[in-house]
Amino acid sequence: MKRNSIIFGVLLGTVLATACNTEEKNKTSPPNIVFIMSDDHAYQAISAYGHGLNETPQIDRLAKEGAIFTRATVTNSICAPSRAVVLTGKHSFLNGKVDNVQPFDWDQNNFAKMLQKAGYNTAMIGKIHLDGLPQGFDHSMVLPGQGHYYNPDFLVNGERKQFEGYVTELTTQFALDWLKEGRDKEKPFLLIYNQKAPHRNWKPAPKYLTLYDDKNFDPPSNYFDDLTNYEGRGTAAKEQEMEIDGHARWGHDFKFEVDPKGDSTGFTRELERLTVEQRAHWREAYNPKNQAFLEAYPQAEGIAFEDKEKEREISIWKFNRYIKDYLRTIKSVDDGVGEVLDYLEENGLAENTIVVYTSDQGFYLGEHGWFDKRFMYEQSFRTPLLVRYPKEIKPGTEIDKLVQNLDFAPTLLDYAGVEVAPEMQGKSFRSLVSGQSDEWRDAVYYTYYEYPSVHMVKRHYGVATERYKLMHFYYDIDEWEMYDLQKDPNEMNNVYNDPSYGEVREELHQKLEDLRKEYGDSDEMNQKYLKAYLEYRNNQQ
Template sequence: MHQYLNSNRILTALILLVFISGCTSKQEQEDSRPNILFIMSDDHAYQAISAYSDYLIQTPNIDRIAKEGMRFTNACVTNSICAPSRATILTGKHTHINGKIDNLSAFDTTQVTFPQLFQAAGYETAMFGKLHFGNNPKGVDDFMILPGQGDYLNPDFITPEGDTTIMGYVTDIITDLTLNWLKEKRNPEKPFLMMYLHKAPHRNWWPRGDKFQKYAKMTFPEPETLFDDYENRGTAAKTAEMNILKHMKYNSDSKVRHETTDRMGEVKPVVPGNQTWGYKTYARMNDAQKAQYDAVLDSISDYFEANWPTMTDEEKIKWKYQRYMQDYLACIESVDDNVGRVLDYLDESGLAENTIVVYTSDQGFYLGEHGWFDKRFIYNESFKTPLLIRWPNKIQPGITNEEMVQNLDFAQTFLEAANISAPDDMQGESLMPLLTGKDSLWTRDAVYYHFYEYPSVHMVKRHYGIVTKEFKLVHFYYDVDEWELYDRQKDPMEMQNVIDDPAYQDVVTDLKEQLKALRLKYKDSPELDARFIQEARNRQVKK
């Protein structure tokens, strides 16, 4: 009997040992799952990151991610406008599927977002900064988000406990909140998903006071296509309302005081719309903050009043371009400084070794190319977006990748990295083969794009298209029926529409067939186009 009891005890002990060992193994497996730090700015052009091009600005901290990881040169978006891009990132679906085709349409709240999946899988999740739609992000344990576009100075935030206002500069504040969560609030026993989302450098480009003073003294090189006349392109490029000379506002964009333009009377060219809306940022400042801006604002206004009436159109666009770059790039410098603060903390705390760091933007942006600002087009500067990913011991440092990847792919990439199953209805492709050196497993050679917000701000016509490494085929529709083709290798600035060139007719035929297949693959169709057009018209009638 005694021997039997001893045998039972031994058996029980062995079972407990196996159980504990299994639990420990499971816990170790969970603990080894990577953290994910997703950094996204708003309207950050790849041309304004020195890892891509250093002719405008140096961004040493953002560049660290590229030097220690992978830089994608053909990363792009499915729909180049803020809220739709964010909806695509969160859902891993094209905007015609998730409902957020433009900034006005409703997001389908039944859609599953990837933070929800991370939360369900045991990750701790947080979001700080600009979401741009919805006041209660799903799948997020802790958040402080800007309402709508948010403000650069003394911004309001939506939190789980209610609204609050924080004094200071928004880029610094979002970083402070992020660092505070990483240092003080997160559960160190759990892996984390942190979405660190900057407002900057979204229009209307209010830098921090010291950066405003610094950059107002600087002069920047002009893009080769600043004076593009769109001669070799179709109606869409000719009629878009995003020209620096004609459509950039003197007061809210160029920071001329409205008292100055009021004194001057009618200033040519007349820019429609409220000239003073951008000065609401200035109105939010206290006296000490205003003192950092007043001298530069006075000098801008004085120069404008003294010189504008006698300047040629060429001189005017050059002046407005410099004002644009001074403010835009000053905002970028603050983003870069603050990204550096977060990267430094990851290094100092030891978190860097098991944290995937992603830097991207919700889309690209025109920095004077083709005489434009803003985005929306399938043309390169708005279509392409920066994408830098660092993952120690997984991604070889300093690698450049040229494959056609999209913001559509982020969700599935993060899920696979964390060993979480992705829903079957997600439409992207995980970038894991590219990140881990298994490029032969990557099969995509073309991406699909569709822009819907027309007629609306900037008047960029509705269009969809297919883009490969070699070519870009675009169909503009709604009130036109025009096709454009660009040879991306021979014409990287996209100045020559070769749709009617006999030498390209085989290319046109082939790409149109591929485009039909992509629309079918992603469940887009002429019927959906017609439905969305009717819905937009119904909204106009209600107004």
């Protein structure tokens, strides 16, 4: 009995000493950083934002235990340029990655390089969508290009390897493997953990193939915006190619192997990447649903000219197929966030670890009838942002200031005690989110360059304040749009030429001119990148 008491005392002393050492280390060590970025995750599809579309209990933990940003925005709403802005803290026209096609220069500075130099152990795992070997990371395991949902390839420190499984689950597992076994536990760490989901074409995990089958979603109130030919807007809204009912494809997007006309869609080729077992599960889940649609709406493609009510039903069916698959992929993302948060808590790391959850931009979930992003209109321009850091951020904090992805690099460097690089254009929001200060910018600047291209969203730039938004669409048109977000949150009525907004319009023009000068943008810069883009396209043809 005495011997057992001695052993118990020794064990208790060891546990207490370890706990004390961990607590003391947490007080003196720079914070660890887990930066989680998904692809095309709309803020509307995170339950903490209150839209009631789906449940994301794990991501919501960050809002409950930290801060949620309700007006976080991006500088350029398209995948690769947004990621380049996050890394460099510079606008697209300065970091050089203005669109998805032109190359990214990894030799320029980024916040991971600076943290690595300051003694951080660094890793990037998942999707980055920037060509070349990532610089600034002791370990990288990234998807080449867009990557695949099933049985994906990863570039492991530059070496291509294929792994069997579902990409979201694999990315989470590889991130946890690095946290458990791959990192130097004597150093603070930076883990950039990026998910492919919920990027198009929204292939769910095997276990979620039938999630939401028992539910019908109502489309947004302006889902049938096209029926009025986008009245109240300009040419850009009318000429886009991102309508769920009109531009989404029976195969790639709606998962039909044979379309309503009986023609092959090519989706069968996509399923060839799946194993025999995976394909069997997929077809078991989707074929009955597809067959039920074909029986209910024979020759669906021709109904538009014969029966307006059936045309409407088909359009709503397409919305449901899209939104269900989109939300199914998010369920796996949410699961992964929970696994990582659980690991941090179970290993005494939560208190001294900054956890950021965000997306590379927002996304349309049927607003205006659309999917995709690119526009400066609100659902694309805004992005989710949730941050937890128990040492400084009070649980349940809500920030409504105009924070941008331009600010991520300066903020993380600030937390790490590393001097922000002078070329970085963002601002640290550390004092803002801790409640030490409420001073912040009153406007943000936006650019979009990739046109003519997929989805045909015209080139534009603009300025947004807390209430108003001014945009200039250029290149093949010359049109201005202005919106009063307080009176018109869905951006249905362009008030640029409304005389009652004359004074506001002049103020926004001045603000736009000031921001372009401050950040170093100009019409000449636009022409430079337009010329480079067109030359690149011509060389590819």
